[in-house]
Amino acid sequence: MSYYQIKGGSMIKVFSFVASCAGKESNTALFSDMVAKRLKEYAEKSGKEVEYKRITGESLKIEFCRSCETCFYDWECPLDNGDDMSVLKQKMLCADVILFCSPVYMGSMSGLMKCVVDRLAYWSHLYELAGKTAAVLVTSSNNHGTETASAIEEAVRMFGASVAYSGCAYRHNADPGLNNRSDMDPILDEICGRLMDCLEQPYKYITREQDISFYVRGKENLRAKAFAEIFGSDLAYDAAAWEQRGFDRYNRLSDYLKNGNLVHSSRIHST
Ligand SMILES: Cc1cc2nc3c(=O)[nH]c(=O)nc-3n(C[C@H](O)[C@H](O)[C@H](O)COP(=O)(O)O)c2cc1C
Structure with missing residues (x-):
């Protein structure tokens, strides 16, 4: 099950x-818009609606990670209040x-994408995007x-998401300045077909590597819990979140999703 299924309703929020x-000249924004438009057509066929929102780089202020590693302990980035990362995270x-x-x-990948991925590094400990289709x-x-595409996919998978599609629209034969529309068109059906399928069965898109790292992290959190119990110390936030989300009942992320669990998106939803 996915966040979308558990939530119910007929609106798919993209x-x-x-x-x-x-x-306005962004090829990449055009690609995104074309996918969203085709996805609306696919959704309509199954009686659903799509709400599409996008943010492009020029409207964002995102600072570089300072490598303080605070996020791995406090699960909040000290830079979040001074730039647009909180907004971006909330929307995701x-x-x-x-x-x-x-x-x-x-x-x-663009410097901005790398910057954002770095700022989200701690999500890889919390599987913050588990159940989301990406x-x-x-x-x-x-x-x-x-x-x-593979490098970005790797990061998105580490955040726990089910990646339905990962690929590139090239501009092989176009003159400089032309967009990639003709290279995007032929792959839209594949992308949207997979997105719709992933919304229904996100566990199918979890890779073996994702399942293995989920298993390893689970064992580490179990050990942390045992230490906390023996020594009477506070349970680390990631180990506590693991339990709170019910991750501790599963060895595989795919099984967690198959059994209809919902990831509660930690503190970010409430801030
Ligand atoms: C600074 C810069 C570097 C680029 N480097 C490459 C490259 O290494 N390989 C390539 O095939 N295209 C490269 N391109 C072309 C872009 O990837 C391509 O035009 C892309 O569709 C631009 O997307 P945007 O309009 O959303 O920024 C580069 C473009 C720019 C501006």
Whole structure:
């Protein structure tokens, strides 16, 4: 089960983070919009509606991670109150589908996407996006699209999300300045078909690697709990969250989702 299924209702909330500052000219924003438009058509066929919101880089102020590692202990980033990270996080946590969209810049994801992923590093300890459906949408002129999509996908999977699609729309034959529309069109059906399927059965999109790291983290949290009990110390927040979310009852993330659990999105929802 997914967050979307448990929540019920017929509205699919899609949030897109476009890590490009190209504004109205952004190819990546265009790709995101095209996916959202096609997804609306797919949703309508099954009697559902889509609410689509996107944020692009030029409207955001995001600071670089300072490597203080406070987030791994306090589960809050000291920079969050001074920039737009809280807004971005809130939008992701309230969505059923999250689109992580980036152009290829110099053979890799945009600096903004990397910056955001770094700031969310502690989500990989909390599986904050477990049960969410995600897609990674990359645009590029002619190279490094697959590698870039894979690198973003890796991070999104570490956050616990079910990644329905990860790929790139290239611009092989277009003149400079032209968008990738003709390269995007042919893959829209594949993307949207998978997104709809993932909303219904997110556990199918959890990889073996995600299940293994969930298992290992579970054992670490169990050990932390035993220590806290023996020595009468406070239970670390991640171990407490593990229990609170019912992760401790499962060895695999895929089983957790299969059994219809809902991740409560920690403190961020309430701030
Ligand atoms: C600074 C910069 C670096 C780029 N580096 C690459 C690259 O390494 N490989 C490539 O194929 N395209 C590269 N491109 C092209 C972009 O990936 C492509 O135009 C993309 O669709 C831009 O998306 P946007 O309009 O949303 O920013 C680069 C573009 C810029 C501005």
